[in-house]
Amino acid sequence: MHLLIPAAGTGRRMGSHRNKLLLQVRSQPIIAWTLLAAQASDQISWIGIISQPHDWQDFKEIIADLQLTKPVKLIKGGSSRQESVYNGLLSLPANAEQVLIHDGARCLATPDLLNRCAEAICHCLGLIAAVPVKDTIKVVDENGIIQSTPERSQLWAAQTPQGFDVKLLKECHSQGVAHGWEVTDDAALFEKCGYQVQIVQGEETNLKVTTPQDLAIAEFILNTRFDQK
Numbered sequence: 001m002h003l004l005i006p007a008a009g010t011g012r013r014m015g016s017h018r019n020k021l022l023l024q025v026r027s028q029p030i031i032a033w034t035l036l037a038a039q040a041s042d043q044i045s046w047i048g049i050i051s052q053p054h055d056w057q058d059f060k061e062i063i064a065d066l067q068l069t070k071p072v073k074l075i076k077g078g079s080s081r082q083e084s085v086y087n088g089l090l091s092l093p094a095n096a097e098q099v100l101i102h103d104g105a106r107c108l109a110t111p112d113l114l115n116r117c118a119e120a121i122c123h124c125l126g127l128i129a130a131v132p133v134k135d136t137i138k139v140v141d142e143n144g145i146i147q148s149t150p151e152r153s154q155l156w157a158a159q160t161p162q163g164f165d166v167k168l169l170k171e172c173h174s175q176g177v178a179h180g181w182e183v184t185d186d187a188a189l190f191e192k193c194g195y196q197v198q199i200v201q202g203e204e205t206n207l208k209v210t211t212p213q214d215l216a217i218a219e220f221i222l223n224t225r226f227d228q229k
């Protein structure tokens with residue numbers, strides 16, 4: 001299975017002056033934890049890291065330190081996650097028929113989750129890891145007034161990995177460019193094009209490290225995970 005890792009962000013919400021994936025959690029860069037999970041997944045055979053050229057030297061050093069045994073390609077990122085993923089799709093090896101897309105910022109995903117998504121994409125055209133929402137969600141207008149309360153039992157929080165048929169997802173990204181669609185995950189493009197997306201049970205600990213508070217939570221989860229071993 002081919003894996004694309006969007007890792008070309010700027011970490012605005014983290015307040016970092018550099019790519020937040022270079023920040024350390026439990027003495028390793030965030031991106032290193034994501035790569036270690038990909039290395040440990042017996043389903044992942046190829047890794048594409050979508051990143052900005054100014055980070056390539058740092059990423060090359062991290063990759064060398066991890067001594068990964070799987071092929072790793074650095075792919076130029078874009079100005080949005082959506083554009084970065086499209087660049088990644090266009091840079092896949094010609095033999096890639098399915099792909100998993102997994103945020104570099106989701107460094108706590110386990111090899112088991114990667115494996116389950118890789119196995120599930122062989123039986124559908126599109127999927128996402130997701131977990132049921134625990135909070136009651138409100139739709140709120142620009143004045144801060146609640147407009148509606150969706151039925152919680154139908155609400156899931158999308159995570160990554162997200163998996164897709166490569167040919168179809170390329171078409172959906174092309175449609176997205178043509179129509180000016182701006183989406184925050186790739187499943188939304190699939191949905192807009194009328195394709196079904198299957199839910200795969202995600203992990204409560206599959207946090208997207210976005211804010212400084214998330215760094216502390218990620219450190220706690222990793223310490224709990226590894227100190228127990």
Ligand SMILES: Nc1ccn([C@@H]2O[C@H](COP(=O)(O)OP(=O)(O)OP(=O)(O)O)[C@@H](O)[C@H]2O)c(=O)n1
Pocket residue numbers: 005006007008009010011012013014020021050051077078079080081082084085103104105106208209210
């Ligand atoms: N132009 C971009 C923007 C984001 N990402 C990646 O998409 C994932 C999810 O994005 P997010 O958590 O929002 O990262 P940032 O965009 O860096 O964060 P912020 O929005 O706070 O700037 C991250 O692994 C990030 O590196 C990317 O590859 N290319």
Ligand SMILES: C[C@](O)(CO)[C@H](O)COP(=O)(O)O
Pocket residue numbers: 081103157158159160184185186208
């Ligand atoms: C793809 C994603 O992780 C699913 O929850 C999320 O949409 C990424 O959002 P971001 O603003 O690019 O971090």
